[in-house]
Amino acid sequence: MAFGLFQRVTSFFVPSVQAISSCIFMMLILIQVDAQIRYSIPEEMRKGSLIGNVAQDLGLDIKRLRSGRARIVTGENVQYAELKTDKGTLVVNERIDREQLCGDVTPCSFTFEILLENPMELHPVTIEVLDINDNAPTFQSEQLDFEIGETAIIGSRFDLEAAGDADVGGNGLQNYILTANDNFVLKQHVNPDGTKYSVMVLQNSLDREKEPRLNLKLVAVDGGTPQRSGTVNINIVVLDVNDNAPVFNQSIYKTSVPENSSKGTHVVTVNASDIDMGANGKVTYSFSKSKPPKGGYFNIDQITGTIFVEKNMDYEKDNTFVFRVEAKDQGGLTDTCEVEIHITDVNDNAPLINLMSFTSPVSEDSPVGTTIGIINVKDLDSNENGLVRCTVEGNAPVEIKVSVRNYYALVTNAPLDRERLSEFNITVIASDSGKPSLSATQMFHLKVSDVNDNSPVFSSTLYSTTITENNSPGFSVLSVVAKDPDENQNAHVSYILEECDIGGSPVSGYISVNSENGVISAARSFDYEQTKEFVCVIKAQDGGSPPLSSNVTVKILVQDQNDNAPQVLYPVQTGGSLVAEMVPRSADVGYLVTKVVAVDVDSGQNAWLSYKLQKAADRALFEVGLQNGEIRTIRQVTDKDAVKQRLTVIVEDNGQPSRSATVIVNVAVADSFPEVLSEFTDFTHDKEYNDNLTFYLVLALAVVSFLFITCVVVIISVKIYRWRQSRILYHSNLPVIPYYPPRYSDTLGTATLPHVYNYDTCRTTDSRKSDCKFGRAGSQNVLIMDPSSTGTMQRIQSEKSILDEPDSPLEV
Numbered sequence: 001m002a003f004g005l006f007q008r009v010t011s012f013f014v015p016s017v018q019a020i021s022s023c024i025f026m027m028l029i030l031i032q033v034d035a036q037i038r039y040s041i042p043e044e045m046r047k048g049s050l051i052g053n054v055a056q057d058l059g060l061d062i063k064r065l066r067s068g069r070a071r072i073v074t075g076e077n078v079q080y081a082e083l084k085t086d087k088g089t090l091v092v093n094e095r096i097d098r099e100q101l102c103g104d105v106t107p108c109s110f111t112f113e114i115l116l117e118n119p120m121e122l123h124p125v126t127i128e129v130l131d132i133n134d135n136a137p138t139f140q141s142e143q144l145d146f147e148i149g150e151t152a153i154i155g156s157r158f159d160l161e162a163a164g165d166a167d168v169g170g171n172g173l174q175n176y177i178l179t180a181n182d183n184f185v186l187k188q189h190v191n192p193d194g195t196k197y198s199v200m201v202l203q204n205s206l207d208r209e210k211e212p213r214l215n216l217k218l219v220a221v222d223g224g225t226p227q228r229s230g231t232v233n234i235n236i237v238v239l240d241v242n243d244n245a246p247v248f249n250q251s252i253y254k255t256s257v258p259e260n261s262s263k264g265t266h267v268v269t270v271n272a273s274d275i276d277m278g279a280n281g282k283v284t285y286s287f288s289k290s291k292p293p294k295g296g297y298f299n300i301d302q303i304t305g306t307i308f309v310e311k312n313m314d315y316e317k318d319n320t321f322v323f324r325v326e327a328k329d330q331g332g333l334t335d336t337c338e339v340e341i342h343i344t345d346v347n348d349n350a351p352l353i354n355l356m357s358f359t360s361p362v363s364e365d366s367p368v369g370t371t372i373g374i375i376n377v378k379d380l381d382s383n384e385n386g387l388v389r390c391t392v393e394g395n396a397p398v399e400i401k402v403s404v405r406n407y408y409a410l411v412t413n414a415p416l417d418r419e420r421l422s423e424f425n426i427t428v429i430a431s432d433s434g435k436p437s438l439s440a441t442q443m444f445h446l447k448v449s450d451v452n453d454n455s456p457v458f459s460s461t462l463y464s465t466t467i468t469e470n471n472s473p474g475f476s477v478l479s480v481v482a483k484d485p486d487e488n489q490n491a492h493v494s495y496i497l498e499e500c501d502i503g504g505s506p507v508s509g510y511i512s513v514n515s516e517n518g519v520i521s522a523a524r525s526f527d528y529e530q531t532k533e534f535v536c537v538i539k540a541q542d543g544g545s546p547p548l549s550s551n552v553t554v555k556i557l558v559q560d561q562n563d564n565a566p567q568v569l570y571p572v573q574t575g576g577s578l579v580a581e582m583v584p585r586s587a588d589v590g591y592l593v594t595k596v597v598a599v600d601v602d603s604g605q606n607a608w609l610s611y612k613l614q615k616a617a618d619r620a621l622f623e624v625g626l627q628n629g630e631i632r633t634i635r636q637v638t639d640k641d642a643v644k645q646r647l648t649v650i651v652e653d654n655g656q657p658s659r660s661a662t663v664i665v666n667v668a669v670a671d672s673f674p675e676v677l678s679e680f681t682d683f684t685h686d687k688e689y690n691d692n693l694t695f696y697l698v699l700a701l702a703v704v705s706f707l708f709i710t711c712v713v714v715i716i717s718v719k720i721y722r723w724r725q726s727r728i729l730y731h732s733n734l735p736v737i738p739y740y741p742p743r744y745s746d747t748l749g750t751a752t753l754p755h756v757y758n759y760d761t762c763r764t765t766d767s768r769k770s771d772c773k774f775g776r777a778g779s780q781n782v783l784i785m786d787p788s789s790t791g792t793m794q795r796i797q798s799e800k801s802i803l804d805e806p807d808s809p810l811e812v
């Protein structure tokens with residue numbers, strides 16, 4: 001609903017003469033001026049009144065206005081129009097007074113740009129303000145006084161004060177009306193600039209004696225509807241004589257003056273001459289009331305006609321002054337001339353930098369060429385003085401690219417790295433081409449936001465530590481540390497134990513890692529004898545999205561403790577039979593009786609074993625090797641030495657504190673078995689019975705009972721079966737051949753023992769099952785005895801016929 005004329009004009013960017021040298025660089029224009037629209041509205045519209053539909057006139061979508069953050073860009077302090085991005089319309093934002101905005105300039109308009117981003121577009125908008133008849137013509141003076149000689153010739157002209165009307169066009173001043181009289185008529189004229197003024201022309205001679213004073217009214221009328229008018233009184237005093245008016249030597253005076261001219265600077269001197277003599281020929285100068293200079297920038301010397309500067313001028317506000325100077329003689333006769341003064345520009349305005357948009361922080365992964373800001377640079381000077389060049393000071397990774405019509409884009413020219421430079425200042429310097437050059441500086445602070453582009457880094461490529469076995473669960477083994485140069489969540493490092501197997505078990509059963517501080521703790525008590533070392537992998541993972549990680553290898557060595565006592569492998573300590581080492585009485589000094597064999601599952605010095613003879617019936621007969629555990633005689637065996645010798649050997653390791661094991665070695669000092677048999681009859685009663693002996697005895701009794709009953713049943717069944725068979729054979733008259741089992745001859749007449757077969761009994765702790773293994777012949781010097789010697793001899797006699805090796809030892 002634009003009130004006035006809507007016009008859409010396609011415009012092209014035309015480089016100025018000063019920009020021809022940079023035309024190649026302008027090929028990189030970032031902002032494109034698409035279209036120019038123009039609206040016409042009357043002045044004094046209410047705030048919020050519709051100007052026009054910008055989205056429709058520019059062919060833009062409402063969504064584009066929102067996504068592009070469309071806004072009005074203007075360099076003025078007052079923003080007369082407002083853009084409604086939700087509707088795509090322009091509305092009146094401030095009261096628009098055409099006379100205040102443009103004065104007497106016509107047509108009156110103001111221009112601004114609509115700026116859109118992503119991509120950047122610039123659409124100039126011109127709004128023409130149409131005049132309404134809201135001002136009546138006015139005169140500056142309340143009355144006009146004239147002194148006219150009675151000798152004034154018919155046709156004499158008297159300039160009247162021009163009325164001022166702030167309106168323009170048809171609403172402006174249209175006509176002057178002079179009240180009816182007999183002496184004067186009104187003639188109207190138009191100045192070159194279009195303003196109207198009136199001249200009072202004498203049509204009948206004045207007669208001072210008849211009418212010394214005349215009172216007239218001058219009415220100024222405009223052309224508006226309704227019509228408005230202004231009135232000024234004209235007082236005419238008729239003077240006597242003075243029949244020649246002053247005459248200027250030229251009708252137009254033209255000159256120029258710099259805008260920075262100080263007060264009192266000479267501008268131009270006008271000159272008028274009057275051919276009258278005496279007081280009637282004396283001329284005074286003044287600014288004509290029909291067209292005085294505006295703004296009060298100039299003054300005139302009434303006597304000399306010199307025009308000089310009254311106050312400081314500004315080329316950017318007014319660069320041309322046109323006014324009229326009046327010369328009047330003592331008789332009241334006048335003449336006027338026109339003075340045209342051009343103000344020349346000097347470089348008195350530094351460039352102005354206006355920030356249009358600025359993005360901070362900007363992500364460090366932004367590509368080179370990312371636009372981070374748009375600035376508008378203006379210089380109110382003209383020509384070379386207004387030609388501006390923009391640069392970026394320092395080593396900031398930012399450069400300026402020319403966009404269009406005083407708009408510049410700040411773009412990155414190098415990759416950003418927050419870890420190297422997290423924030424920096426951008427100093428923009430705008431310099432004009434004047435002499436001397438003026439410049440303006442503005443600083444922008446840019447922060448670089450972090451992205452997760454760095455993995456955590458461990459302080460070491462390999463962590464290695466030791467831990468003593470038998471540690472308590474939860475014991476802190478070591479700490480791993482990883483640093484991430486990113487910030488905030490991207491730098492938050494979590495520690496994760498990578499899954500792997502150690503000896504077939506998951507590594508999490510051995511150690512655990514604190515996800516926050518990287519402290520590795522033992523999840524169990526380590527046993528050096530089972531695990532001497534193990535290697536695991538710790539992963540450090542940051543909190544970014546996606547997360548980045550790195551691994552490090554951790555090697556943990558388990559240190560041995562002296563937590564295992566030595567174990568005696570030989571001689572084997574049995575609970576049901578006795579093992580005795582035989583030493584012939586003919587044994588010499590150093591005779592090897594036996595050797596105690598022990599091991600320690602610990603390592604190092606904890607496994608170094610030493611052997612000591614703790615207890616012996618005769619310490620003077622035997623000794624034990626400290627390092628090898630060999631039991632040897634230390635003197636010649638005599639007949640006085642007892643047959644039964646019991647040695648207690650202690651085996652100690654070298655740990656701190658040391659651990660030990662004790663073994664009892666039974667030694668029989670004799671040349672033959674019968675000699676020692678009686679001595680060992682009660683020998684085993686000193687043995688310690690196994691804790692499970694009662695259980696095994698009860699079990700054996702039950703088994704024997706079951707076997708006995710089974711055998712009785714089988715024997716009775718067999719007897720009955722044979723009896724029945726014999727009865728059948730008897731009745732069948734068949735010959736009966738009796739069957740007699742073979743008898744074994746008694747071969748115990750010799751004094752030797754039969755060959756021995758060993759049966760190893762293996763029992764597990766707390767087990768009710770036993771395994772028996774048939775073994776080879778026993779050692780030559782080992783004697784194994786039953787608790788009862790009687791049983792031993794009976795079994796020897798029963799097996800004599802089967803075992804025919806005379807020198808073999810006996811085991812039962």
